Amino acid sequence: MAAQSQGIKKLMQAEKEAAQVVASARKKKAQRLKEAKEEAAKEIEEYRKQRETLFQDKQQKYAGSKDDFAQLMQEDTQKKIKEIEAQVDTNKEAVIKRLLELVSDIKPELHQNILLQQQKEK
Amino acid sequence: MALSDAEVEKQINHMKKFIKQEAHEKADEIMIKAEEEFNIEKGRLLQNEKRKVSNYFERREKQLELQKKIQHSNLLNQARLAVLKSRDDHIKRVLEEASTRLSEVTRDSAHYQQMLRDLVAQGLFQLLEEEVTVRCRQEDVGLVKNVAGDAIRSYEQATKKTCKVLIDTTHLPAECSGGVELFVRAGKIKCTNTLESRLELMGTQMMPEIRTGLYGVNPSRHFMD
Numbered sequence: 001m002a003a004q005s006q007g008i009k010k011l012m013q014a015e016k017e018a019a020q021v022v023a024s025a026r027k028k029k030a031q032r033l034k035e036a037k038e039e040a041a042k043e044i045e046e047y048r049k050q051r052e053t054l055f056q057d058k059q060q061k062y063a064g065s066k067d068d069f070a071q072l073m074q075e076d077t078q079k080k081i082k083e084i085e086a087q088v089d090t091n092k093e094a095v096i097k098r099l100l101e102l103v104s105d106i107k108p109e110l111h112q113n114i115l116l117q118q119q120k121e122k
Numbered sequence: 123m124a125l126s127d128a129e130v131e132k133q134i135n136h137m138k139k140f141i142k143q144e145a146h147e148k149a150d151e152i153m154i155k156a157e158e159e160f161n162i163e164k165g166r167l168l169q170n171e172k173r174k175v176s177n178y179f180e181r182r183e184k185q186l187e188l189q190k191k192i193q194h195s196n197l198l199n200q201a202r203l204a205v206l207k208s209r210d211d212h213i214k215r216v217l218e219e220a221s222t223r224l225s226e227v228t229r230d231s232a233h234y235q236q237m238l239r240d241l242v243a244q245g246l247f248q249l250l251e252e253e254v255t256v257r258c259r260q261e262d263v264g265l266v267k268n269v270a271g272d273a274i275r276s277y278e279q280a281t282k283k284t285c286k287v288l289i290d291t292t293h294l295p296a297e298c299s300g301g302v303e304l305f306v307r308a309g310k311i312k313c314t315n316t317l318e319s320r321l322e323l324m325g326t327q328m329m330p331e332i333r334t335g336l337y338g339v340n341p342s343r344h345f346m347d
Contacts, residue, residue: 007134014138018145025149029156036160040167047172051179058183062190070197077201081208087337088212092219095335099220102328103320104227106240108247114281 213332217325224299224317231265238262238302239269241315245304246277246285249313255305257290259298266302 125133228234242256258266270287278284294303294316301316325332333340 004130007130010134011137011141014141018141021142021145021149022152025152025156029152029159032156032160033163036164037167040164040171043168044171044175048175051175055179055182058186062186066190066193069194073197073201077204080205084205084208084212084337088216091336092216095216095332096220096223098335099217099321099324099328099332100223100227102324103224103317104233104237106237106244108240108244108276110280111248111250114250 209333209337213329213336216332216336217321221299221318221321224321227317228300234300235265235269237300238265239272241302242266242270242273242287242304243276245302245313245315246273246287247280249304249306249311250281250283251285251306251311252283253286253288253306255288255290255309257292257303257305258294259296259300260293262300262302263289263293 227237238258245256246254256266256270266289270289274285274287290305294301299317301318301320303316304313305311330346
């Protein structure tokens with residue numbers, strides 16, 4: 001009979017160890033899932049940093065191009081204004097002479113009212 | 123019927139082995155499942171979060187583009203306005219200069235006298251009144267007196283009516299370069315025909331020609347009337 005209980009003890013021990021093996025596996029599984037979150041978070045952060053750097057670069061580039069454009073506009077405007085000044089210098093005299101001519105050119109015209117009246121009388 | 127000790131031992135060991143095997147198989151199953159779920163979860167998290175990050179940066183980049191476009195448009199507008207303003211300022215100055223040179227018109231006395239005759243006649247033609255008071259500069263009174271008769275005669279010829287012209291005792295201010303003002307009905311109606319007023323009228327009516335004269339033909343202009 002002693003052998004019997006020993007045998008049972010042995011089996012119970014084996015069951016205990018088996019349960020531990022399974023429990024250990026379950027614990028590892030939980031751990032693995034936690035790792036999933038951690039690794040994902042790390043990779044996301046890497047990705048975010050990458051995009052941030054790209055964005056900063058773009059911003060720099062834009063700032064630069066804006067200044068370039070402003071400069072270009074400024075130069076272009078100055079050029080156009082100088083052109084205008086040159087045009088005026090060249091043409092001013094003729095225009096003023098023409099205006100003064102027209103001021104002296106007087107053509108009296110009858111008011112509409114009397115023209116209508118005269119037409120009726122015809 | 124009882125088994126021998128050795129056989130019992132053998133059975134027990136067999137069962138032990140079986141139990142152990144079962145446990146390890148179960149453990150392996152669990153680990154495989156774990157790996158699967160790990161990949162799914164990690165993949166899901168990555169996808170979601172990456173999308174959020176991506177959208178966020180896309181939005182910011184679009185804003186950047188928009189800002190740039192707005193700034194460019196503003197700078198362009200500013201530039202165009204500056205050019206237009208420059209042109210307008212020059213035109214103003216040209217008209218002002220013309221105004222200061224009106225005295226050139228009155229230099230030739232004989233010619234200026236004819237002008238006064240025509241200015242008075244023009245006033246009479248428009249007013250159509252029987253009694254008209256003419257106001258001129260003090261220095262022109264003589265000239266106006268000389269030509270009033272001719273002006274009246276033109277009027278009579280054109281309208282078959284007669285009128286009387288009086289010279290006002292008040293005179294046009296000295297700043298005036300020439301011309302006349304005509305009043306009727308005790309000053310209730312006034313017709314301004316001074317050189318300044320004519321130049322002003324010209325400035326408005328002749329603006330297209332002034333612009334073309336100064337700056338050349340405008341290729342973008344489509345309506346000429």
